Amino acid sequence: MSKKLYIFSILIALSLILAACGGAEYDCEDALGCVSYAEGEPVRLASALVISGANADLGLDSQYGVEIAIAFQETLFGHEIELQAEDDGCSAEGGQAAGQKIVSDPTIVGIVGTSCSGAGVPMSKVVSDAGYAMVSPSNTAPSLTDPAVAWNPGYLRTAHNDEVQGKAMAEFALEVLGVTTAAAIHDGDPYTEGLARVFADSFEEMGGTIVEFTAVNKGDTDMRPALAAVAAAGPPEFIYYPVFTAEGGFLTKQAKEVSGLEDTILAAADGMISESAIEAVGEAGEGMYFSGPDLGFSGDLYDKFIAKYVEDYGSEPISVFHAHAFDATRMLLGCIEQVAVEDGDSIHIGRQALRTCLYATADFEGITGTLTCTEHGDCADPQISVSQLTDGEYVPVWP
Amino acid sequence: MQRRLKDINFLDVVLWILRAVIIGAVIWGSIATIIENPYPINTWVETIIAGVAQGSLYALIAIGYTLVYGVLFMINFAHGEFFMAGILTATIFLAQPWGKSGFLNQHPLIGLAIITILSITISVGIALLTERVAYRPLRKAPRLVPLITAIGASFFWQYFFRGLFGSDVKGFPQLEILTGKISVFGILVLKTHAVVIVSAVLMLIGLYIFVMKTKVGKSIRAVAEDKDVAALMGIDVDRAITITFATGAAMAGIAGVLYALVFRQVHFFMGFIPGIKAFTAAVLGGIGSIPGAALGGLLLGMFESVGPGLFLEGLGIPAPHQLKDVIAFTLLVLILILRPQGILGERISKEKA
Known part of the structure; x- marks a missing residue:
């Protein structure tokens, strides 16, 4: 018995020594702390979109956009990119729950979400308080970027403001x-x-x-x-x-x-x-008439995106905000790339630096237009069109 | 006199005040609305008929809750999913292709009959499967266990059908013979509403006869009274329970078809809210009682439909129709305070409860 205990304690001591030798502690000077990925660890993003319930089409479509953006990026400084997909439930409760779950995981660096503005309001607060940053592809409620109502410093969006x-x-x-x-x-x-x-x-x-x-x-x-x-x-x-x-x-x-x-x-x-x-x-x-973002996108990047979408998911886009989600993810990945500090084979990303970089986004060429973020996180290049439902298809009629 | 005063405790006072406040608000709101008179008379009539139609649907679904509760003392929260499963399947395999090919408009009666049969078959099949796999093994377990299992079964079926048929909304074709309105005693009623109300009444009468007048119905009532004694008298308890589930699910299957006729869209999540509302209706009428479920459903539908315009408009509440659920659940709370056993419910003995 005592012999077993002896061997056991030696093993523990050895593992402690090995752990200590693992590398010098990175000195993080970021106001909100850093996320570090050692060699071989994937860079982790999270999404919080409505992927269940009555509006699952809206969220899945955006999630496909996120996945394609990650697939196009392939790696960041040799690290794989991993997506943790959460559900915003298209409700305040769902947004709160998804937000809590994401911020309890310190290895997540950035978030794409939420789908619904109703979920965005509580999640923006949770995420910002914890020092994280989120970019929404489809929240359009004016209140979310209104500092007098529901704006929080970690919140941005690539969707138009209503x-x-x-x-x-x-x-x-x-x-x-x-x-x-x-x-x-x-x-x-x-x-x-x-x-x-x-x-x-x-x-x-x-x-x-x-x-x-x-x-x-x-x-x-x-x-x-x-x-x-x-x-x-x-x-x-x-x-x-x-x-x-x-x-x-x-x-x-x-x-x-x-x-x-x-x-x-x-x-x-x-x-x-x-x-x-x-x-x-x-x-x-x-x-009947429908207002919405002008989806008359064009360009090589868009063609490549659509080809990949059809190839991976077997249909044309099923809803509206796939391109906005793609742009949001690319904005996020672009900023991670800019602010990440390489340290041997590991990288460190300052959370405040990431926020600052996101808010400083200007003349970013995305599928949905040229994005420039305002001081309260409205990044869209808003193009609204009205279409009419004719013979079961949306036909643009204005402008 | 002194003794009575001593018996009044704090809770009673709070409940009395609560009752007075709610009833006062309802009366105040109604009077204010009537004085203000914002809607013409035919708006009220339309609203009431819509409420009766909605209430008939609630009643048909509520039957399933009440029957199962009567026999097993268990709230079968998966019942809303039985309702969804039947009509969703029938819409995808029959109604949509027939709507496109025009068959449904050429032979509406045959078409609807076959759709109804498929809807009932699927609803009943799923109900029996759920009963066999999820509920029967737990029959001797404490009562909270099957309740939680039912919630789990509800989620299982929802997402099973989502996986099967996708998460998008499916349109149910519009039948030409059911388009427009007919005149009943000089009142214009949507044909779909008329069909729903008439079918629901027929179904409820049929069910009442089945439970009260047939041998099988008698065995169900015997099992509801006392399972052990019924078994001793030679009644196959499992069979009676199976028939109870099947009857409730068949009602839900028919309710599904009627729902599709009125609202013309179906969806894997469509069972959830009607399920909760029908459960409310069953409690309102007195859970365990068949006429109670029918009455509760009708009342709930009417209150939801007329309530916002009648009580809330007069109180000056903006956008009152958003508060439909407030009306429905306030009604439930009120009934639970004033008459805990429900409108037609019998006081359940401690042993049974």
């Missing part, structure tokens, strides 16, 4: 369609509420009348009571409901069945630009 999208839709409705009365419906999610609010405000500013600004219940199926309230208030010539696929499908079909709304023009936003949404709105959606 200030731009809401205004564009209001302009389109007033000037192109020539309507003067409108209603806006949201579902309480920061993305939908923010966008509906910007649209309503811009519409009134430009001289139109908002007859009803209301909300439906997320996850609900029977939208008739809310639509009946809209009809009773107007009925308006135009309804804008920038919600997600499931609720949007119900709104579209039921609007046609509520008395007073038979001839109202319907419009939705980028949360409903996907194959899945075309199925959801069905015949009732024929002729």
Whole structure:
């Protein structure tokens, strides 16, 4: 017994000595600390996108973009790149949980996420407080980059700010369609509420009348009571409901069945630009309008990206924000490359240095345009277009 | 008198105040809305009918919760998934191809009948499989164990069907004969709503006769009363339980078809919210009671539909329709405070509970 213990303690002592010889401790001077990867250890990124539930198309599409960006990069200073994919659940709870999980892992250097603005609000706080940095490919709620509301210092995005999208839709409705009365419906999610609010405000500013600004219940199926309230208030010539696929499908079909709304023009936003949404709105959606990022991308990089996407995932992109996710990941990888300090075969990345580098991004040539980050993390080169659903396809009609 | 005063404790006072506040708010809101009169009369009628249709769906799903609870004293949280599984499968294999080929519009009755049969078959099949694999081995376990297992089974089926059919929303074709409205006693009703309400009533009556008047129904009731004694009397308990699950799932399968007719889109996650709502309806009506489930479903559907416009609008709450769930669950809390056994429920003896 005592002999066994003796051998055991010698082994422990030996392993301690070996560990100590492993290398001199790197002297990190970064204000937020450093992430170090020894030889052979992969550089670790995390994603927090909606990869389950009703909006899984939106998140998976972005995740594919992240994976392709990593595949194109191959290695960083000879280190492999590893992605830990988390789920933001498209909800505040999901964002909080994903954020907590990621920041509890000190080997993760940067994050791509979240998909939904609702998840982005708590996650931005968790991630920033822990000293990490995140770049969102598809959060568009104005509040996220508004320092008075929900902006945090570790947060950036490559998606457009809905200030731009809401205004564009209001302009389109007033000037192109020539309507003067409108209603806006949201579902309480920061993305939908923010966008509906910007649209309503811009519409009134430009001289139109908002007859009803209301909300439906997320996850609900029977939208008739809310639509009946809209009809009773107007009925308006135009309804804008920038919600997600499931609720949007119900709104579209039921609007046609509520008395007073038979001839109202319907419009939705980028949360409903996907194959899945075309199925959801069905015949009732024929002729309705959608605002969203202009996806008329071109260039060699985009061609290469699409070829890889089709090859790896077996279909054309299934939603809207794959290119934004690709750009977000490339921005992140580019900055890691810039700020990483090589130390023999290991590398060290300062978290504050990484943030500073991300915020300093200027004239970055991405698929989605030329990205330049503002002081509160709006990096997009926002191009909004409006398309109309014609024969089951999104046909761009404006600008 | 003095003794009665002594019996009143702090909790009673809080509950009384709570009741007064909720009822006061409802009355205040309703009066304010009626005075303000924001909606024309036909808006109210439309809203009420939509509520009845929604409530009928809740009632059909709630039957499954109530039957299983009556027999096993277990909340089968996977029941919403039985509802989803049937119609999702039937939509993908039958409704969508037939919608594209035009068969469904040429032979709507035959088409719908076959869709309903497939939906019921899948729902029942999944229910029996779940019962056999996940619940039966745990029948002697403490009651929390099957409850948690049911939640696990619910997740399993959700993501099983997501893996099978993908996560996107599937459209259910629109039937030409069910498009538009018909006039019932001078009131214009959507044809789909009429179909849902009539079918639900027929199904509920049929079920009531099945449970109360047939031999099999009698065996189910006997097992619900006391499993051990029923076994001693020569009733095959396992068989009775299997039939209970199958009946509940068949109702869910039919509810799925009706849901698809009204809402025309299906999805692997569609069972979750209706499942929770139907569970609420079952508790509301008195869990374990079949007429209770029907009444609870109808009430819940109506309150959800009419409530926001009636109570909340008058209180000056912006965007009241977002607060539908608040109405539904406040109703549940209110019932649990005022009448814990549910509207039609019998007080369960300690032994059974």
